[in-house]
Amino acid sequence: MMWNELLIRYGELSLKGRNRNVFIRRLKKNMKSALHGLASVTIKDERDRMFLTANDPEEMAEVMERLPKIFGIHSFSPVIKCEPTLEAICETALEVVGLDETEGKSFKVEIRRTDKSFPYVTNELQQKIGAHVLKNFPELHVKMKKPDILLHVDIRRHVVLLTSKVYPGAGGMPVGSGGKSLLMLSGGIDSPVAGYMMMKRGVEIHAIHFESPPFTSELAKQKVMDLAEKLSAFGTSIHLHVIPFTEIQQIIANKIPDGESMTTTRRLMMQIADRVREEIGALGIVSGESLGQVASQTLESLTAINEVTSTPVLRPLIALDKIEIIEIAKQIDTYEISIRPYEDCCTIFTPARPKTKPKLKRVKHFESFTDFEPMIEEAIQERRIYKLPRIQEDMFTDLL
Numbered sequence: 001m002m003w004n005e006l007l008i009r010y011g012e013l014s015l016k017g018r019n020r021n022v023f024i025r026r027l028k029k030n031m032k033s034a035l036h037g038l039a040s041v042t043i044k045d046e047r048d049r050m051f052l053t054a055n056d057p058e059e060m061a062e063v064m065e066r067l068p069k070i071f072g073i074h075s076f077s078p079v080i081k082c083e084p085t086l087e088a089i090c091e092t093a094l095e096v097v098g099l100d101e102t103e104g105k106s107f108k109v110e111i112r113r114t115d116k117s118f119p120y121v122t123n124e125l126q127q128k129i130g131a132h133v134l135k136n137f138p139e140l141h142v143k144m145k146k147p148d149i150l151l152h153v154d155i156r157r158h159v160v161l162l163t164s165k166v167y168p169g170a171g172g173m174p175v176g177s178g179g180k181s182l183l184m185l186s187g188g189i190d191s192p193v194a195g196y197m198m199m200k201r202g203v204e205i206h207a208i209h210f211e212s213p214p215f216t217s218e219l220a221k222q223k224v225m226d227l228a229e230k231l232s233a234f235g236t237s238i239h240l241h242v243i244p245f246t247e248i249q250q251i252i253a254n255k256i257p258d259g260e261s262m263t264t265t266r267r268l269m270m271q272i273a274d275r276v277r278e279e280i281g282a283l284g285i286v287s288g289e290s291l292g293q294v295a296s297q298t299l300e301s302l303t304a305i306n307e308v309t310s311t312p313v314l315r316p317l318i319a320l321d322k323i324e325i326i327e328i329a330k331q332i333d334t335y336e337i338s339i340r341p342y343e344d345c346c347t348i349f350t351p352a353r354p355k356t357k358p359k360l361k362r363v364k365h366f367e368s369f370t371d372f373e374p375m376i377e378e379a380i381q382e383r384r385i386y387k388l389p390r391i392q393e394d395m396f397t398d399l400l
Helices: 020-034 057-069 086-097 122-136 190-200 218-232 246-255 258-280 299-306 322-331 360-367 373-381
Strands: 005-010 041-045 049-054 073-078 080-082 106-113 149-155 160-163 180-184 204-211 238-244 284-286 384-388
Touching: 005 057, 020 041, 020 049, 020 057, 049 057, 057 073, 080 086, 086 122, 086 149, 086 160, 106 122, 122 149, 180 190, 180 258, 190 204, 190 218, 190 284, 190 322, 204 218, 204 258, 218 238, 218 384, 238 258, 238 373, 246 258, 246 373, 258 284, 258 299, 258 360, 258 373, 299 360
Parallel strands: 106 149, 180 204, 180 284, 204 238
Antiparallel strands: 005 049, 005 073, 041 049, 080 160, 149 160, 238 384
16 A cells, blocks of 8 residues: 555644734745645645655655655654544554564553544544454554554544554744744854754845955855755755955965954954845844854954854854764764765965954954945955755756
């Protein structure tokens, strides 16, 4: 027997009140985006469940691969439908239980009744279905806690759904239900993880990356594009804004003392990111900073960097250590991309002894000798924007 329908259970969406339909519509939209190219797939949403069908077995297998990455889904199950009669339920239960190895296994029947008019109470149904299963599979035995086979029977108004499989979803909220933010994507291990964590909370992500050719290579930029594409699998497409930063970095290296140069670099990146954020209508900036990891990630440094903007700067990794961040990077499959050995603009021009406790007054003093404004404006105007995932092999630039 081949499954051709999935029952999808909502995660935190179930806790929403009158706005629940807004979240459900967003989840459905994200699912259609994530399942693009699968022509036989149809999705039907209801208040407490969503149903997905695929008439092509290969496409159903592909659905099972993609679905666990979509935020807003608590779990999903392949189901068999039958008529809402006791006889049909009992016969279909045999079909579902028979899909598993039964020799020496334990089982339990679990009932969910959406239709309260069904002419049996829950305990009575469990006994009747369980007895029918035991009669046909005498090698099975009943176990109430942690059975090997848990037969779920969902009784709805016009149909009954049966399954013994429950697969975990990604949890969280549908991407886009929590507004839009701009992710500072460096190409290292941390920033993709930060983007993933914000997407899990429903935030739509655009990304910004700073490049400094010829000091950074095309391979370094390709690495960042691959990371953005990897993140796009968790929700919707991602626009990646690539900022030419060479001229600004050279000015900083020549005119700002080594101790303050890293802080100034971050402050100018933040100013550029804030302008792009405003242009695309985002409400926050997401950073992969973790407290105490490098010189620019002390509270003193973060305070000096934040001084250039009043926009909320979201730092979901701030209390995680490197090992925890690496574990998440491996789980979401960005780690192997992030460790490719290509330098980015955060690692070039790095001073030997950056200050961990920069004095804001001193930083602003040295910055005051250079008019960075025209360079900031030029960098924003000359940025290139890429839409991920890529539709074709040839890299395209989709200027907004």
